[in-house]
Amino acid sequence: MGNVCQNKSAYQQVVDKPSNSFKFDNLGQSQKFKKRQSEDNQEILCENENLSLALTTENILSPNTKICQDDFKIIKVIGRGTFGKVFMVQKKDSSEIYAMKVLKKSQIHARNLRVKTKSEREILEKIRNPFIVDLFFAFQTEDKLYFIMDFLNGGELFYHLRKDLKFSEKRAKFYAAEIICALECLHSNDIVYRDLKPENIILDCEGHLKITDFGLSKQGLQNQSEEGKTYSFCGTPEYLAPEIITGQGHDKSVDWWSLVILYRFNNFQGALIFEMLSGRPPHYQKNRKQMMSDIVEKRIEMKPYFSVEAKSLLQGLLERDPSKRLGSSDSDAKDLKRHPWFAKINWDKLKAKKIEPPFKPIVSGPSDTRNIDKMFLNEPAKDTPQHQDLSPNTKKINHFDQFTYVANNATNNLTTSEISKK
Numbered sequence: 001m002g003n004v005c006q007n008k009s010a011y012q013q014v015v016d017k018p019s020n021s022f023k024f025d026n027l028g029q030s031q032k033f034k035k036r037q038s039e040d041n042q043e044i045l046c047e048n049e050n051l052s053l054a055l056t057t058e059n060i061l062s063p064n065t066k067i068c069q070d071d072f073k074i075i076k077v078i079g080r081g082t083f084g085k086v087f088m089v090q091k092k093d094s095s096e097i098y099a100m101k102v103l104k105k106s107q108i109h110a111r112n113l114r115v116k117t118k119s120e121r122e123i124l125e126k127i128r129n130p131f132i133v134d135l136f137f138a139f140q141t142e143d144k145l146y147f148i149m150d151f152l153n154g155g156e157l158f159y160h161l162r163k164d165l166k167f168s169e170k171r172a173k174f175y176a177a178e179i180i181c182a183l184e185c186l187h188s189n190d191i192v193y194r195d196l197k198p199e200n201i202i203l204d205c206e207g208h209l210k211i212t213d214f215g216l217s218k219q220g221l222q223n224q225s226e227e228g229k230t231y232s233f234c235g236t237p238e239y240l241a242p243e244i245i246t247g248q249g250h251d252k253s254v255d256w257w258s259l260v261i262l263y264r265f266n267n268f269q270g271a272l273i274f275e276m277l278s279g280r281p282p283h284y285q286k287n288r289k290q291m292m293s294d295i296v297e298k299r300i301e302m303k304p305y306f307s308v309e310a311k312s313l314l315q316g317l318l319e320r321d322p323s324k325r326l327g328s329s330d331s332d333a334k335d336l337k338r339h340p341w342f343a344k345i346n347w348d349k350l351k352a353k354k355i356e357p358p359f360k361p362i363v364s365g366p367s368d369t370r371n372i373d374k375m376f377l378n379e380p381a382k383d384t385p386q387h388q389d390l391s392p393n394t395k396k397i398n399h400f401d402q403f404t405y406v407a408n409n410a411t412n413n414l415t416t417s418e419i420s421k422k
């Protein structure tokens with residue numbers, strides 16, 4: 001069981017460089033979403049059904065208005081990311097509870113991930129989907145970046161998998177269907193997610209899930225190259241698609257490969273005790289180099305206890321040739337939605353969150369943290385400044401243009417007097 005208890009961290013850089021050469025994804029282009037400005041220059045309208053009406057702070061608030069970390073009271077640590085902590089916070093004026101993800105600028109610069117971080121912020125602003133985390137505010141200090149999102153207190157899927165060891169087929173299917181809707185939305189906006197794993201999927205208090213963490217996502221693939229492929233080596237080893245490892249270029253199909261997490265969900269009835277305990281992805285290996293070579297070469301064994309439909313779905317997703325993989329055609333998610341394993345899912349009801357989740361987390365209120373790992377909750381709930389005095393040049397380099405953000409639904413709570421008061 002020991003192996004599965006560790007949170008897996010995503011590769012942002014090549015550590016064990018496999019045989020082919022890889023290039024990093026630091027020069028990713030921003031997707032050119034069509035935007036229109038209203039006559040009074042206050043609204044930015046995105047011409048896409050999945051993109052919400054978004055207002056930037058620069059547009060809606062007076063020049064003196066500031067949303068900053070002082071507007072939030074830190075209550076607990078609820079997660080740890082690659083570049084900093086995630087806190088449960090309370091907005092001082094409204095008492096609303098949020099999740100606050102903090103990134104250290106020095107670490108972003110040290111790993112040359114400025115463009116990726118800007119992209120994470122852009123995606124969070126632009127995409128509105130019931131199965132993707134909502135961004136309410138974003139702001140920065142000299143040394144850190146802050147994202148204020150809805151606090152999902154039903155727990156990570158990783159936490160529930162570790163606790164329950166197995167999910168029923170019904171439960172696995174429900175989560176898979178909600179994930180498919182989230183990925184479908186991202187793909188239709190020309191975004192590849194690239195980091196699907198149980199740590200990045202969190203349940204809300206009702207038991208619906210949301211995908212979080214767009215730190216590895218890639219925007220604008222269609223503009224990237226003639227074939228619409230990108231070549232960066234990134235992702236989490238267990239879930240890397242073979243084409244990422246071999247460096248032959250990848251596209252949205254990598255997200256369908258990483259649905260192998262279904263394989264873990266699918267450790268349903270009759271699974272071998274060993275596998276239930278380990279909950280391992282199909283190629284799990286302690287030795288990462290060996291694991292990557294297995295992903296590329298080793299035959300995937302379908303367990304006899306998987307239903308015929310589940311086997312067929314997994315086989316379709318675990319197709320090594322990305323052009324033959326289920327979901328690789330222009331129909332994308334529709335190919336998965338049509339698969340017999342999902343025959344009983346009413347997709348319209350699902351998207352409207354009208355299907356009752358098969359599991360409802362126990363929570364007593366929006367600030368209940370019982371589903372969060374104690375390992376995080378026990379950490380000191382403090383956001384300590386990283387540097388005392390930064391040189392003017394470092395401050396200049398450190399500044400992220402157009403990072404500040406206030407979602408229009410967040411401003412509903414800000415009255416005119418509050419805005420002018422600030």
Ligand SMILES: Nc1ncnc2c1ncn2[C@@H]1O[C@H](COP(=O)(O)OP(=O)(O)O)[C@@H](O)[C@H]1O
Nearest residue numbers: 079080081082086099149150151152199213215
């Ligand atoms: N909105 C949220 N609600 C609850 N927990 C969250 C939220 N966002 C992130 N977390 C927790 O913090 C962890 C790290 O955040 P994440 O965005 O995945 O950072 P990283 O990019 O470093 O992996 C997540 O795995 C999750 O446990």
Ligand SMILES: [Mg+2]
Nearest residue numbers: 081199200213
């Ligand atoms: Mg993460």
